[in-house]
Amino acid sequence: MSENSSSRKMLSLVLLAAGVAGMVVSLVMDFSGGGSPVRGPLLIIGAIAFLIGLYLFPTVEHHRGIINFIFLFPLLFTFAVTVIIPLLLGIFYSFTDWNGIKFTGFIGLTNYTTMFKDPAFIWSVLLTFLFVVFNMVLVNLVGFSLALLCTSKLKGVNFFRAAYFLPNLIGGIVLGYIWQFAFNNVLVQITAAISGHQNSVLANTKTAFMAIIVVYIWQYAGYIMLIYVTGLTTVPKDVLEASQIDGANAWTTLMKIKVPMIASTITICTFLTLTSAFKQFDVNMALTNGTGSVTDFFGSYLTNGTQMLALNIYNTAISKNNYALGQAKAVLFFIILACVSIIQVRISNKKEVEM
Numbered sequence: 001m002s003e004n005s006s007s008r009k010m011l012s013l014v015l016l017a018a019g020v021a022g023m024v025v026s027l028v029m030d031f032s033g034g035g036s037p038v039r040g041p042l043l044i045i046g047a048i049a050f051l052i053g054l055y056l057f058p059t060v061e062h063h064r065g066i067i068n069f070i071f072l073f074p075l076l077f078t079f080a081v082t083v084i085i086p087l088l089l090g091i092f093y094s095f096t097d098w099n100g101i102k103f104t105g106f107i108g109l110t111n112y113t114t115m116f117k118d119p120a121f122i123w124s125v126l127l128t129f130l131f132v133v134f135n136m137v138l139v140n141l142v143g144f145s146l147a148l149l150c151t152s153k154l155k156g157v158n159f160f161r162a163a164y165f166l167p168n169l170i171g172g173i174v175l176g177y178i179w180q181f182a183f184n185n186v187l188v189q190i191t192a193a194i195s196g197h198q199n200s201v202l203a204n205t206k207t208a209f210m211a212i213i214v215v216y217i218w219q220y221a222g223y224i225m226l227i228y229v230t231g232l233t234t235v236p237k238d239v240l241e242a243s244q245i246d247g248a249n250a251w252t253t254l255m256k257i258k259v260p261m262i263a264s265t266i267t268i269c270t271f272l273t274l275t276s277a278f279k280q281f282d283v284n285m286a287l288t289n290g291t292g293s294v295t296d297f298f299g300s301y302l303t304n305g306t307q308m309l310a311l312n313i314y315n316t317a318i319s320k321n322n323y324a325l326g327q328a329k330a331v332l333f334f335i336i337l338a339c340v341s342i343i344q345v346r347i348s349n350k351k352e353v354e355m
């Protein structure tokens with residue numbers, strides 16, 4: 001029995017070592033740009049060998065944990081390959097002169113100093129924060145109002161739910177071009193018939209920024225509405241009936257009962273709105289492509305008056321072919337988004353306890 005256990009343990013260790021070695025070698029070959037045709041099969045064989053080695057490892061105490069890890073391994077492995085490793089490589093490339101294919105050397109903090117000396121980038125950061133503030137408030141207000149309407153006793157609420165959610169199913173690029181046509185043609189003709197002046201809201205930087213906010217609210221409020229509908233339907237009916245018996249009006253019931261009881265839902269919606277607004281890209285590109293004049297910003301004339309941070313990073317890397325600088329901006333973007341999200345969740349959790 002002990003000989004079988006020892007031989008099984010030896011086989012398990014060999015498979016574990018071979019699996020880890022195979023996966024590491026295949027990843028090194030891939031990221032070094034070797035282009036070998038065996039890297040894909042080697043990665044799969046290494047992962048299978050690693051899982052078999054785990055399964056054959058002779059232990060009773062940790063057997064259930066090993067089985068659980070085997071089931072989770074495909075998800076964890078995919079997450080590591082598609083998220084963790086690219087993130088670490090991105091941080092590494094931000095300190096080099098990477099051109100999208102290779103790099104010739106390290107340049108230290110040059111990309112970061114260049115980034116902060118660029119007035120157009122600073123403008124995009126400030127504009128993104130302003131966009132996030134507006135949309136965190138407006139999207140949640142509109143979504144919550146629609147949720148109250150869709151949980152009322154009006155007839156046809158299912159139709160309203162579907163109608164309000166429908167814009168969220170349209171892709172951002174398509175949505176941007178649809179609204180661009182509406183702003184540049186339909187709305188121009190309407191204003192021309194009323195006032196006699198043909199002016200497009202996209203021709204002015206301030207009104208174009210407001211147009212992006214309107215389109216984003218129209219697209220995203222329906223999704224937030226469904227989450228609020230789910231939260232509102234979980235409020236116990238006996239509590240609402242008791243408030244009516246006690247003489248509470250609709251406003252008091254809303255602020256003193258419904259809102260405190262869906263505090264966790266509000267936290268989720270606020271978090272989703274914040275992260276989505278920070279990452280706004282497709283509507284921004286399709287509607288205005290970031291254009292717009294700013295006559296004086298730190299003594300500079302800017303032509304990216306409606307360009308938000310995600311679009312600025314894209315244009316830096318793809319349009320200007322400066323991948324290292326774009327990667328440095330992306331690293332800063334990740335840090336900002338992570339810090340703001342953590343702060344928002346902690347503040348919301350404290351508010352939940354207070355409510």
